[in-house]
């Protein structure tokens with residue numbers, strides 16, 4: 001009899017343990033398969049190796065390629081695509097998990113929370129940016145940053161981490177500070193990960209904001225992080241695991257938010273930095289998976305592809321030198337601000353001066369330019385000196401709103417590496433889905449919701 005009771009208790013305990021579920025959903029914003037390939041080719045070439053070096057991403061099996069189109073357009077945005085992933089249905093461009101009629105769609109993060117799991121939402125982009133917002137907010141437009149921020153407080157999720165907040169005091173700067181609202185709703189707010197990790201109890205809800213933020217409230221690009229107090233995405237994930245681990249399990253969404261930003265800028269060097277940051281964060285989840293194999297699901301995907309990245313360009317034939325991108329000293333956008341600052345009080349900045357600035361701050365490579373490269377520089381030099389409104393408008397559109405000289409030097413870096421771009425916007429190329437914890441092929445982004453739901457309800 002005693003034996004039977006012990007067996008019964010053991011069975012109950014094992015069932016309880018098996019009921020634990022851990023879900024990591026990684027979203028590389030704008031990350032096409034070609035970005036993963038670029039990163040792996042770069043890892044090989046920078047060390048003089050043949051072929052590709054396997055990233056942490058592709059240590060996880062490639063499950064399928066998935067479509068990303070939204071309700072009203074084939075080429076989607078982060079609002080509609082993030083919402084489709086979060087809620088399992090299609091939305092219109094710019095919407096955040098929004099329904100015009102009736103009940104608002106419930107995200108997989110909310111489903112997990114209702115099951116008693118802890119929930120973490122992490123991004124290098126601002127916390128009320130489209131992708132993270134899709135998991136806790138319902139808004140007709142992603143631009144309702146303040147309203148999205150208010151819904152963050154209502155979510156009751158356990159860990160928010162990464163960038164800061166857009167429109168923190170509303171569009172007119174006359175609303176109550178969102179951070180104050182969070183503190184009043186019971187959130188403890190931090191700029192130190194150590195302080196979170198070393199808390200005696202992890203029952204409190206926390207918000208972590210990186211100490212240094214770009215003007216757009218995002219965490220600086222990895223390539224720009226050297227000179228400021230910063231945390232990597234991996235360190236944030238590591239801390240989130242400590243904070244969220246509990247007997248009922250957790251759901252964690254981790255966004256590499258600025259792969260997309262770098263791709264919009266056609267800045268291959270910065271894409272690689274963001275890929276590295278994202279990839280290292282995945283290593284943290286994979287470590288956790290190895291310790292909790294049967295209870296853990298990791299899904300890695302993208303909301304859409306950005307930039308139409310190609311590995312190889314017509315002008316270089318079959319040559320590539322992706323490793324050269326390790327020489328790039330900072331992001332193109334940061335170099336643009338440096339150019340602006342350094343030439344602020346000068347009327348006629350010569351091309352030579354721009355070239356010297358590029359040599360000092362940006363390129364890190366041979367500065368003897370080929371005729372084609374010189375033509376790129378001449379064109380940018382004409383654009384930056386544009387006088388008529390029409391010429392200024394043309395320059396703005398050609399250089400996607402960036403400093404034309406910074407953009408031109410970045411194009412030369414891309415050319416030398418043989419990285420091509422077809423657009424400064426998104427594409428509707430299918431994106432990869434890598435996964436452990438499921439073998440069901442995911443062919444459209446709306447299927448991710450159901451796969452995670454059946455895993456946590458199993």
Ligand SMILES: [Zn+2]
Pocket residue numbers: 030078260261264306426
């Ligand atoms: Zn984008």
